[in-house]
Each structure stands twice: as structure tokens, then as C-alpha cells.
Amino acid sequence: MADHTNSVENSEKHEFYKKKHREQMKHQVVTFVMMIAFTLIAFGLVIAEVSAMFTIPIILVLAAVQVLFQLYYFMHMNEEGHQWPAVMIYSGIFAAVLTILALTTITWW
Amino acid sequence: MAEDVLKSGDLPENPERATLEGRNKFMGFWFFLGGETVLFASLFGTFLALRNSNAGGPAAEDIFGLGLVFIMTVLLLTSSLTSVYAMYHMKNNDFKKMQLWLGITVVLGLGFLGMEIYEFYHYVHGYEFGFTTSAFSSAFYTLVGFHGAHVAFGLSWFVALMIRNAKRGLNLYNAPKFYIGSLYWHFIDVVWVFIFTVVYLLGKVG
Numbered sequence: 001m002a003d004h005t006n007s008v009e010n011s012e013k014h015e016f017y018k019k020k021h022r023e024q025m026k027h028q029v030v031t032f033v034m035m036i037a038f039t040l041i042a043f044g045l046v047i048a049e050v051s052a053m054f055t056i057p058i059i060l061v062l063a064a065v066q067v068l069f070q071l072y073y074f075m076h077m078n079e080e081g082h083q084w085p086a087v088m089i090y091s092g093i094f095a096a097v098l099t100i101l102a103l104t105t106i107t108w109w
Numbered sequence: 110m111a112e113d114v115l116k117s118g119d120l121p122e123n124p125e126r127a128t129l130e131g132r133n134k135f136m137g138f139w140f141f142l143g144g145e146t147v148l149f150a151s152l153f154g155t156f157l158a159l160r161n162s163n164a165g166g167p168a169a170e171d172i173f174g175l176g177l178v179f180i181m182t183v184l185l186l187t188s189s190l191t192s193v194y195a196m197y198h199m200k201n202n203d204f205k206k207m208q209l210w211l212g213i214t215v216v217l218g219l220g221f222l223g224m225e226i227y228e229f230y231h232y233v234h235g236y237e238f239g240f241t242t243s244a245f246s247s248a249f250y251t252l253v254g255f256h257g258a259h260v261a262f263g264l265s266w267f268v269a270l271m272i273r274n275a276k277r278g279l280n281l282y283n284a285p286k287f288y289i290g291s292l293y294w295h296f297i298d299v300v301w302v303f304i305f306t307v308v309y310l311l312g313k314v315g
Contacts, residue, residue, distance in 0.1 A: 089143050
């Protein structure tokens with residue numbers, strides 16, 4: 001009897017998680033569509049030869065947003081238990097920004 | 110209860126972090142990705158500093174073709190989504206579908222790699238744009254080639270995992286391995302987003 005209630009509980013749990021995973025997968029597909037759209041806009045701006053003053057900041061922002069989508073949705077940083085991954089990747093990004101700033105400015109001095 | 114929990118087919122929620130070994134791999138891998146970010150930043154910084162130093166050789170706007178780069182971007186982005194599908198099936202404990210979606214990911218990745226090899230071949234033979242042509246060419250091949258090497262490594266990783274575990278099925282021992290492989294694959298796509306923006310698109314804008 002105890003076994004029976006256990007298996008009922010288990011299958012309910014399975015159903016719950018399956019549904020949850022399906023919801024998450026829907027978000028992933030929406031994320032993917034938005035990333036494709038961002039890519040199209042970035043390439044479109046460059047191919048249409050819109051003025052560089054406008055194009056350069058826009059495509060850099062589009063790239064940054066696309067990377068955040070990738071990190072938070074595809075790499076699951078939006079799920080619980082990702083405090084340390086956030087610490088590590090943001091420390092990496094911090095050092096990366098310093099590196100790029102140093103290399104691009106020092107060369108011109 | 111002599112059954113080995115690690116080999117149990119009944120996976121808990123988040124099987125990649127359900128064991129101590131899995132959690133260690135998960136943490137360690139994110140630490141590694143932080144380091145990889147800095148490594149690629151140094152290559153990006155070098156490229157940005159040298160991108161106009163073409164020493165009389167071909168310049169960025171002469172050689173880059175956006176059509177090919179766009180197709181490569183779509184291939185890699187789609188392969189990122191297919192590996193998300195693989196992890197979706199992993200969480201639902203559906204080994205066969207996970208293997209199938211990983212297989213699709215590998216095919217898309219191979220397509221990307223093939224196009225990159227064609228691209229480099231085309232630059233070297235069609236434009237005489239070799240590794241030692243100019244500071245710009247060295248910085249370009251180092252940055253983009255390093256990314257291409259990551260793609261090749263990620264593909265071998267997936268193929269090795271798929272073959273090694275083909276008969277084992279999914280369990281708590283190998284779920285973290287698959288999960289971490291897919292994290293690596295997404296990170297490769299993250300780097301590519303900056304490559305197509307900074308190298309190719311900014312190269313065309315000037």
C-alpha cells in the first residue's frame with residue numbers, strides 16, 4: 001500500500017517536472033528567436049551602410065544583450081543555485097574589460 | 110537496496126548537480142569559463158589594437174564577405190539551441206532523444222567548421238592573406254583560429270561523450286558530463302557573437 005501511494009506521488013512529481021521543463025523550453029525558443037532577430041538587425045545595419053556613429057554602438061549593445069540571453073537562458077544562469085557561477089563569470093568579464101581597455105589604449109600612447 | 114544510486118535510471122531534478130562530484134564539476138567548469146573569458150579578451154584586445162595595421166596587405170573591408178559570416182552565425186546559434194534541446198531531454202531522462210539532439214548539434218558544428226576552413230583557404234589563396242602578411246592578419250587568424258580550435262575541441266568532446274555512453278544510458282555519473290559539454294558549447298557561441306560583431310561587422314563599418 002505504501003508502495004502504491006509512493007508511485008502515485010512519483011508520477012505526479014514526474015508530470016509536474018515535465019510540465020516545468022516544457023515551460024522552460026518555450027522560453028528558450030523565444031530567446032533563440034530574439035537572438036536571430038538581433039543578428040539580423042546587426043547585419044542589416046552594416047549591409048545598409050547606416051552611418052557608423054549610429055551603427056557601432058547599436059551592434060555592440062545588440063552583441064552584449066545577445067550574450068546575456070545566452071548566459072541567463074541557454075546556460076541556465078536564471079535558475080536557482082547559480083550565485084557562484086555568476087561571481088566567476090562576472091569576475092572574468094571584469095578582468096576582460098580591463099584587458100581590452102589596456103591593450104587598446106596603451107598601443108596608442 | 111543494493112542498487113547503485115549512481116546508475117539508477119530514475120534521475121532527480123537537476124541531475125547535473127545531484128552528486129558532490131557533479132557539483133564540483135559544475136563549479137569548476139564555471140571557474141574555467143571565467144578564465145576563458147580573460148583569455149579571449151587578450152586576443153580581442155590584441156586584434157582591436159592591430160586591426161588597422163595591415164602593412165600594405167589586404168584590409169578588413171577588402172576581404173570579409175558578410176554572407177558567409179551570416180550563415181556561419183546562424184549555424185552556430187542554431188547548434189546552441191539544439192544543445193539546449195539535448196539538455197531538455199536529459200532533464201526528462203530521455204537518453205535517445207538527448208543523443209539525437211547532440212548529434213544534430215555536432216552536424217551543425219561541423220558545418221560551421223567546414224565553412225571556416227573554406228573561408229581561411231579562400232583568404233590565403235584568393236587574397237594572399239597569410240598568417241605573416243601583416244599584424245592585422247596575425248591578430249585575425251589567432252583570434253578567429255583560436256575560436257575555431259574551440260569548436261573542433263567541443264565537437265570532439267560531444268562525439269566522445271556520445272560514443273562512450275551509448276550503451277550506458279543516462280545516469281547520475283554521466284549527466285554532469287553532458288551538461289558541462291553543453292555549457293562549453295554555449296560559451297563557444299558567446300565568443301562567436303563578439304567575433305562576428307567586433308571582427309567582421311566593425312571591420313566592414315571601419
